Amino acid sequence: MEGPEFPHELSHLWFAFLSLHSGRASGFSGPQGLSFSEIKAWSELTATPVTPADVDVIKKLDTVYLRAANG
Numbered sequence: 001m002e003g004p005e006f007p008h009e010l011s012h013l014w015f016a017f018l019s020l021h022s023g024r025a026s027g028f029s030g031p032q033g034l035s036f037s038e039i040k041a042w043s044e045l046t047a048t049p050v051t052p053a054d055v056d057v058i059k060k061l062d063t064v065y066l067r068a069a070n071g
Helices: 008-021 036-046 052-070
Strands: none
Touching: 008 036, 008 052, 036 052
């Protein structure tokens, strides 16, 4: 797969998204979006601090995933 090099300084957000994604709910219409409360609970349970900017990036990654999954 061709594309730009992965920005390693953002790898913690990618791994956060993957961890959240592994617990994603799914319904009859497919995968559900990650909620703010799920991100907060994950952050607290894993003792992983997230900033508002981090949450914004995670939500944007989630939007891209949902568009691809429901495409």
